[in-house]
Amino acid sequence: MQLRVLVVSVFKGGSTYAPDVPKYSREFLTRRFIVFAGIIVGYSCYYLTRNSLGFAAPVMVADKSLNMDITNIGALTSIFPIFYGFSKFASGVLGARTPAHILLGSGLIATAAVNICFGFGTSLAWFSVFWAMNGLLQGLGGPCCARVLTNWWASGERGTYWGMWNIAHNVGGFLAPIIVGTVATKFGWRWGLWTPGVIGVIVGLAVLFAVQDNPTSLGYPAVEESVKEEKPTEDGTAGDKPSLLDLLIQNVLKNPYIWGMALTYFFIYVIRQGVTSWFVFYLITAKGVGDAGSAAVRVSGMELGGLVGSLIAGRFSDWMILHAKPGQGAVGKRVQVVMMYTLGVAVALFSFWSLPGNLPWLQWINVFMVGFFLYGPQMLIGLCGAELVGPESVGASEGFLGWVAYLGAANAGIPLSILVKSFGWSYYFGALIAACGGALLLLAPMMNLKSHVQREEAKLKLKPA
Template identity: 30%
Template sequence: MNTSKLDATYRKFRWQIILATFLTYTVMYISRKAFAAAAPLLMEDLGMTVVQFGAASSIYYIVYGLSKFSSGLVADRINPRTFLGSVLILVAIINVGIGMTENVTMLLALYCLTAVVQGCGFPPIAKSISQWYSKSERGGWYSIWNTSHNLGGALAPLIASAVIAATGDWRYAFYVPAAITALQAVICFWLMRNKPETYGLPNVGEWKGDAKQIAINKRSEAGLTMWVMFKRYILTNPIIWLAISGDLCIYIIRTVTNDWVSVYFVKELGWDLVKSNSLVAWFEAGGIIGGLTSGIISDKLFGADRWKTILIYSFILVAGMVGVVLTIDISYLLVSGCFFVIGAGIYAPQMLFALGIIEASHADGAGAATGLKGGITYIGAALAGAPIAMIESAYSWNGVFMILGCIALILIVLTCSIIQLDKRKSQDTASNNKNKLASSEVI
């Protein structure tokens, strides 16, 4: 294959990958969030209690995390086209089943089954992005893909509300997303591709001439079994565990912000529902800006160093949290601006932790590494439910705010620890390479 044809093929497939993965995660969010959007009507129709709904949400987070972990272990061994296309078909079928159900038990069983299938979505996407985009450019591309979270999260309630308003039936809030998901399955089978080497293309690091990616490839041993690779490059990697702990902090703060904002501002401060819910919209808008800017900043200003960029956005997060405390009794606009800042400070580290974990593991271990991360960090989402309610009950909302402040400080400490450990690791690698070079010159 001549150079011009190779370049054209690579560029074509890369655009297909980013488009297919972006649309896939957007559509999966639309299907996933349909339950929450239709909850008030289906609770009334089927007689579901608030306790049942709350329990289902907590179980969902746990099952989703476990599914992410287990699917991550196998995602690195399966063609992502087959994996993602099959996942989308299953999501569509389950959504149709939820729409057809007539009792609470079956509804909750299908909802938990949705968590199992939805948890399989991210690992193959992480694998594809790591294989088609090299380290020095990956932050920018990943940040573009990452906005699919926000787009899907914003479209889900709009689509569900419009469909329910048009039909008067909550069931169509599941049928319509099911149809959209089935269509995306077809698009996914059409656009997705396996790794470049499958099509006679060079590794993306070689194609881009990216020394950082080539270094990752060189330190990644070939021919390892899944378990040996997982144990050697992921399970015993201290940087990955510190990063997962930092991401756990992010998920707790993010989930508390999403799930408890309207409760606090309506019940404690007397705000109306629309006004309080608008803070979540500001939060998501900030998340889009944070996600987009952080990847580009880490690529262009810090030489693809994800950890230093995370530290900057962690301080932005703390600034936003302090800002809410200081402005909460002064101005709605100031408070909403602070939620915008918090969104940027949440979604940027969330994206970069995933990217950093991928790059700290084996070159072919993106699925397993992100699967482990997802399995643990969604515990953070579960911790933002009943435990937060217990803290509020015992120590009021001031206790909740203090806990969140402490978690944010722990995030900063963990990130500083990663930076130091990564620096020491780089120095050791440079020293070892220098010694090898000196030895070869002597010989």
């Protein structure tokens, strides 16, 4: 069946609402589907090679020849986010001049090779070097996918597809324990690293052939008219392309709304990491759940809820844009959805805190709802950041947002553990709910925010003919 896509192509001058309803050709839709499948499978494999150590680690500790304990594993897992956060920021900026599909595919091949090399190690120093390298390479994935999504899907449909792409996080997170855990247990921890490495090399090569940066590189028309980033010179000709530093400073760091999105992301990732890191401990220590296995079952609905929530959030934000009134901002519509979801996170957290420990099914449903509401903002804030800047700055914007987000994730570790140890779990939930409040305060001024395309078209209308 041919897919019929609704697209809002223009919000001209912020005062005239003129939606177009184009029909894409069957050939274009087929090619775009291949691109979409490529970024989903590719990013799922990034997650597979990112999470491999976590599920091979118990077998590594059991290997007496390595002389490793849980502290050594903890050191390795602490190294990764430091390099990953920096990498996501740097790759978003430095990769703006490199074709996204080249970075995406070659980055996956490189991180797969690191997994393979890791499997040949015998010392903590070897493991530390290669796991730090893995962190540096993993940051290539997200910003590249953001650039591809921005180029192949217009604003009125982008939220739906961004939400569907976001399930790559869940797919990779689901496959890692099955593939790595099973292989490592049966054949040894080295095969637990080699197997995702081999898979990553194969998929990386496929990504290089399947994914293309934008439709125009294949001879198709652009899905959405965009305003070029090149500044005209005095004689009316196009000037030189802005430098990477200019893209970062002028379009990202000097944009107050990007900072607002970044700080909101900080709070969202405090909540996300705080939930995934501490819910099991909370159930055991505060609700009397007998063991970690039983507690893990009760929180297993998080990823499923997140998958459903992100899909609905993307589709709902597209619907709001398609039904917007004249003069309303496209990004602002997505911000309104983020605010609804963030309020839902606060309610779900309070509900989980209040539930007694002898209602496992209600706890599972409650955790599902936490995931449902939490993954919507996690997905949409990245999309908002992409739509606030021009095409050449999307990678830089996503990299900056990702870097600030992982600073938030880092603050969900030791700070929350100190809070729980010193004051109890009520302060833990109070901190997470307060983070929801902080996010809502930051988002409130952006409820009618216009996209980069809208703002530039408004400027063009003001210029004399």
